[in-house]
Amino acid sequence: xxxxxxxxxxxxxxxxxxxxxxxxxxxxxxxxxxxxxxxxxxxxxxxxxxxxxxxxxxxxxxxxxxxxxxxxxxxxxxxxxxxxxxxxxxxxxxxxxxxxxxxxxxxxxxxxxxxxxxxxxxxxxxxxxxxxxxxxxxxxxxxxxxxxxxxxxxxxxxxxxxxxxxxxxxxxxxxxxxxxxxxxxxxxxxxxxxxxxxxxxxxxxxxxxxxxxxxxxxxxxxxxxxxxxxxxxxxxxxxxxxxxxxxxxxxxxxxxxxxxxxxxxxxxxxxxxxxxxxxxxxxxxxxxxxxxxxxxxxxxxxxxxxxxxxxxxxxxxxxxxxxxxxxxxxx
Amino acid sequence: xxxxxxxxxxxxxxxxxxxxxxxxxxxxxxxxxxxxxxxxxxxxxxxxxxxxxxxxxxxxxxxxxxxxxxxxxxxxxxxxxxxxxxxxxxxxxxxxxxxxxxxxxxxxxxxxxxxxxxxxxxxxxxxxxxxxxxxxxxxxxxxxxxxxxxxxxxxxxxxxxxxxxxxxxxxxxxxxxxxxxxxxxxxxxxxx
Numbered sequence: 001x002x003x004x005x006x007x008x009x010x011x012x013x014x015x016x017x018x019x020x021x022x023x024x025x026x027x028x029x030x031x032x033x034x035x036x037x038x039x040x041x042x043x044x045x046x047x048x049x050x051x052x053x054x055x056x057x058x059x060x061x062x063x064x065x066x067x068x069x070x071x072x073x074x075x076x077x078x079x080x081x082x083x084x085x086x087x088x089x090x091x092x093x094x095x096x097x098x099x100x101x102x103x104x105x106x107x108x109x110x111x112x113x114x115x116x117x118x119x120x121x122x123x124x125x126x127x128x129x130x131x132x133x134x135x136x137x138x139x140x141x142x143x144x145x146x147x148x149x150x151x152x153x154x155x156x157x158x159x160x161x162x163x164x165x166x167x168x169x170x171x172x173x174x175x176x177x178x179x180x181x182x183x184x185x186x187x188x189x190x191x192x193x194x195x196x197x198x199x200x201x202x203x204x205x206x207x208x209x210x211x212x213x214x215x216x217x218x219x220x221x222x223x224x225x226x227x228x229x230x231x232x233x234x235x236x237x238x239x240x241x242x243x244x245x246x247x248x249x250x251x252x253x254x255x256x257x258x259x260x261x262x263x264x265x266x267x268x269x270x271x272x273x274x275x276x277x278x279x280x281x282x283x284x285x286x287x288x289x290x291x292x293x294x295x296x297x298x299x300x301x302x303x304x305x306x307x308x309x310x311x312x313x314x315x316x317x318x319x320x321x322x323x324x325x326x327x328x329x330x331x
Numbered sequence: 332x333x334x335x336x337x338x339x340x341x342x343x344x345x346x347x348x349x350x351x352x353x354x355x356x357x358x359x360x361x362x363x364x365x366x367x368x369x370x371x372x373x374x375x376x377x378x379x380x381x382x383x384x385x386x387x388x389x390x391x392x393x394x395x396x397x398x399x400x401x402x403x404x405x406x407x408x409x410x411x412x413x414x415x416x417x418x419x420x421x422x423x424x425x426x427x428x429x430x431x432x433x434x435x436x437x438x439x440x441x442x443x444x445x446x447x448x449x450x451x452x453x454x455x456x457x458x459x460x461x462x463x464x465x466x467x468x469x470x471x472x473x474x475x476x477x478x479x480x481x482x483x484x485x486x487x488x489x490x491x492x493x494x495x496x497x498x499x500x501x502x503x504x505x506x507x508x509x510x511x512x513x514x515x516x517x518x519x520x521x522x523x
Contacts, residue, residue, distance in 0.1 A: 005504065008457060009507070010476045012458055013477045015477075022363070022366070036392065
């Protein structure tokens with residue numbers, strides 16, 4: 001019975017689908033679907049376009065963060081650290097990115113400042129073997145800065161601020177090295193002094209010339225600087241009590257100004273003092289010729305009075321930078 | 332995998348890539364069955380057309396989510412159709428479940444199956460009897476007898492297991508017999 005019932009039900013349940021209904025409905029359905037497909041296609045395209053985006057954006061962000069993090073870590077590195085080459089490359093990229101000579105000079109001066117920081121770091125960390133390399137790099141940066149500045153000046157740019165920056169950087173370097181020499185191993189310190197033409201014998205003579213006690217480290221000439229001016233400045237500095245004014249044995253105003261700070265053991269960061277230095281130099285321009293008794297003596301105010309050893313005769317600067325920034329030889 | 336299934340798989344894949352012609356292929360393959368299935372439940376051509384078009388539109392919207400893990404495209408499509416029919420009745424508020432009990436055995440005074448088998452019911456009587464089945468029993472009968480769905484396919488449409496489908500089918504046939512018995516008795520009253 002069940003089977004027969006099923007057979008009869010099958011027959012009864014048959015539906016003859018009207019052909020027109022099939023066609024009409026197909027047209028209606030497909031039309032609706034086509035409209036929907038337009039939206040869906042654009043959605044699909046958008047989705048396909050956007051779907052990988054979070055992944056892509058995440059990857060880009062990760063790479064960026066990784067790079068930024070590494071670059072940040074590298075910025076604090078110093079020679080001997082595996083990130084140091086990256087730091088160098090980053091700096092070189094900055095130089096490359098600077099289009100104009102005047103900008104490149106600025107970056108090179110900045111790099112020179114970083115080398116000074118690194119010198120302090122490596123010495124403090126007991127790795128003086130890197131000082132030589134860093135000194136060389138420092139010199140290279142300043143030489144490049146001078147080249148770029150010269151080009152900028154040739155093209156009519158005002159490079160006075162660069163000169164001031166370089167001058168300040170040299171002062172800072174000198175001060176730093178004075179302090180660092182104390183911390184270097186003896187043999188290295190001696191070699192360094194010899195390299196700088198600052199032999200103990202010279203100190204002796206300088207000291208006697210100034211007639212004042214010698215500060216332990218002698219002022220060292222910055223690369224390309226007039227050695228006389230700096231060393232005499234150091235002598236003068238040794239005689240200063242207040243550390244704000246000086247009298248150079250050779251009568252060099254700038255040398256006289258920078259020596260006291262270094263001699264007094266202050267942080268050798270002269271970067272911000274360049275203007276005051278120049279002002280002092282300016283004051284000396286007026287007085288240097290008449291001053292200079294051969295004895296530095298005690299000074300009240302380096303900007304107003306000073307002792308010089310008679311080198312009031314202007315000397316030819318070794319470069320435009322020196323003559324302006326350091327003023328070590330033109331007093 | 333049969334050729335038909337392979338062809339359907341290709342159509343679905345193309346359709347999921349946005350190929351409208353492929354969807355038309357699916358439509359052509361299933362339209363008659365879906366139409367008949369819906370028509371048997373709502374009776375009017377207008378309602379059937381509305382529901383069928385809705386079924387295919389919904390299928391198109393959801394085709395991206397279709398996978399071959401289940402009982403196949405037909406079961407997936409008929410599940411949509413079933414839900415749309417239910418929605419149709421819910422909207423109209425006139426869905427009526429059958430008053431017949433889910434579980435019923437042959438009554439003692441039931442005519443012998445052989446006798447019943449000899450009777451040819453009118454189609455109207457049979458269709459009317461089907462309408463008195465519970466919704467799930469009716470689904471089993473429609474899907475089994477109209478389209479020869481496997482128990483697995485029916486189970487997917489009803490979202491039940493195959494055992495439940497078997498039980499539903501059995502109960503549906505018993506219920507139909509119960510419903511049809513009085514008709515038979517009226518036409519051919521027993522002489523005892």
